Amino acid sequence: MTQPLRIALLQMNIEVGQPEANFAKLASMLEEAASQPNKPDVIVFPEMWNTGYALTEITTLADPKGERTIAYLSEFSRKHGIHIIAGSIAEGREDGVYNTIFAFDREGNRNGDYSKIHLFRLMDEEKYLAAGDKLGKLEIEGAGAGMMICYDIRFPELARKLALDGAKLLFVPAEWPHPRLHHWRTLLTARAIENQMFVIACNRVGISGETHFFGHSMVLDPWGETLAEAGEEETILYAEIDLSLVDTVRGKIPVFEDRRPSLY
């Protein structure tokens, strides 16, 4: 057994259109996680934590080139020696606003980023946001990892491609609301089972207009077993994962060797 990785998921409420309040909330939850006696190795945030879905004002609210977010989190990850999968934020660029995850290693270096490639029409994303065009890959303690955002979990071919490219863990920041809790659990579990990988999914809580975000952040192992699941309140969810389980499961049921990609 390798040294387990301790994961913390910041299941936060997000004030829509209030980046200052959201930065303050995030900072206090980060300090709480980092001051645990059993300090986490990796901290994960939810989707669009800086602004929420303030889409009609998103151009003015977005963090230009992610500069504020990057400066703050690079310093935090370096100071505490913790990997950060920085949720996603509304990131302003010259050609539009992107829904972007920045990742940082223990030395504070940016070691990956990913802008959501599937925009969710039910929440009008395609009217206000620009879609990314690259996959999200990084390394955590020498293991391949992938990043997807929320709606992306409905696209099994994306998770499969990340697994084929070496991912043993999949990070999924989200803002996923009622009434689709059954979809959330089922899709996350399916991505874990079919790709024999850890799935670490951090959802937000809170009510925004008519939309009720249910939390239920989850950590699933490569058998699809739930290692940890939060309730519907603001909280920090902790879990420990043993990355060697990925090779054990892939050795027992050799899905990746038995694939017939020439037929499908």
Ligand SMILES: NC(=O)CCC(=O)C(=O)O
């Ligand atoms: N923010 C999102 O991508 C939400 C996706 C969602 O709710 C779904 O059902 O899919």
